Structure formats: C-alpha cells, structure tokens
Amino acid sequence: MSAIDLSGQNLPGFDATTDYWQRTVSEAELDQSPLPPYATSYPARLPDGRYLLLPLRGMPSSPDRCVASLIANQASMEVVEQLALHMAEAARAHAFDVVVGLPTLGLAFAPLVAKHLGHRRYVPLGYSRKYWYREALSEPVSSITTPGKGKLLYIDPNQLSLIAGKRVLVVDDAVSSGTTMVSGLNLLARCGADVVAIAVAMRQGRQWQQKLRQADGSPIPVVGAYDCPRMEKRADGWWPEG
Secondary structure (H helix, E strand, O other): OOOOOOOHHHHHHHHOOOOOOOOOEOHOOOOOOOOOOEEEEEEEOOOOOOOEEEEEEEEEEOOOOOOEOOOOHHHOOHHHHHHHHHHHHHHOOOOOOOEOOOOHHHHHHHHHHHHOOOOOOEEEEEEEOOOOOHHHHHHHHEOOOOOOOOOEOOHHHHHHHHOOOOOOEEEEEEEOOOOOHHHHHHHHHHOEEEEEEEEEEEOOOOOHOOOOOOOOOOOEEEEEEEEOOOOOOOOOOEEEHH
C-alpha cells in the first residue's frame, strides 16, 4: 500500500491551514500589517479589538480572485466560543423566539449562540435525510466553497411546531454570495417561520445584501462577528475588491 501524501492540496501561493483559527491575537501580536496588500492571510478584526487570522483561498474558476476562509469545525473551541459570543451580543438587539442553525458549519455556532441568549434549545436544519423526512420540507442548496449540485436542505417534520408562526434568528458560519442562506430562508418560509434576523461569524463581501430580503423587499438584518472583503490579485499582493 502506498503512503498517503501529507503535503496537502493547496493552490499555489496559499498556506496550509493546520495552524489557522486556533487563537485570537491583539494588534501588537499580529505578525503582519492589518492593512493591504495581503500575501496569504487576512487579519479579521473582532468587536473587542482583537484579530483572527484567516487563510486566503483561491477561486479555481478565477485565479485572480480569492476569499478568506473560516472552517469552524477545524477551529479551536476557544475561538468558536469567542465568535459565538460576539454573534450573540450582536443579535441581542432583535426580538425572536427560536434560534435555527444551518448546516454544516453553522451548527458549530447555533447551540452556543442560543445558550448565550438564554435559550435552552435550538432547531438544526440538515443535509442528511432520515426515512421519516418529507420531500416537501426540503430545498436545493449550493455554495461558492462547496462545488456540485443535488444537495438538499431538510428540516425534521417533528421540529415544525417549534418554528411555525415563530420569530426566528438564523445562525450560520458565514454569508458570502447569499445562495446557501436563501435556500434556508425559502425552506423556513414554507414552514411558516418569520425570519427576523441572521447571525453569522463572517460577513464576506457584499453580494449577499441584495438577496437576503423579506417578502415585502425589506432587508433582513445580518449581524456578524467580523467583516471580510473578497480579494483581487494585484502586482503587489491581494487587495479588497473594488
């Protein structure tokens, strides 16, 4: 049996991620400038003034574009806890009855956000279909970081009574293009839920702003632990788009 190649599958010019997302640092502890141009990482500033260093990841379809990456289930528990606390504090201004978590990485934050806000439980959506699930309670979904089609978002029919007619806070790890979030909103609307706000760890770029709206066209408030631009390649490194 041949040995496994442990060198990683990184695009040229980008770091391996083994040591990322493990701690937050003060500006004095940063080993790079918080200002562009960036080389292989982006320092995201948190509400408490500390920074979380994020690896940059190339877009295979656009070599001159990249995004900063957060993979919550590879982050330290301390970092996930810190981000969830910031998310909860930002969401506190909105009145809601129940917290709903989106898969997969949003489920790392949803129970913690719910707990910080004084809730005893939350409602998870999922991609895995149990035999008692109903096709009518599913929604197609895709994202910029997860290629492929055919994935469906489900809610357990037994959980419907927890969200029908209720004001909902939706929790996910990030919002970028808004495509995944729209799928969640569509499914929740069919379940009779009223989404009053969205809480994410990372708000990336601005593409999502025109998509995340109520039926009357008004924007759904989206709060986050930090903001992160999409990046474009220039001669001296990566710069925020536009």
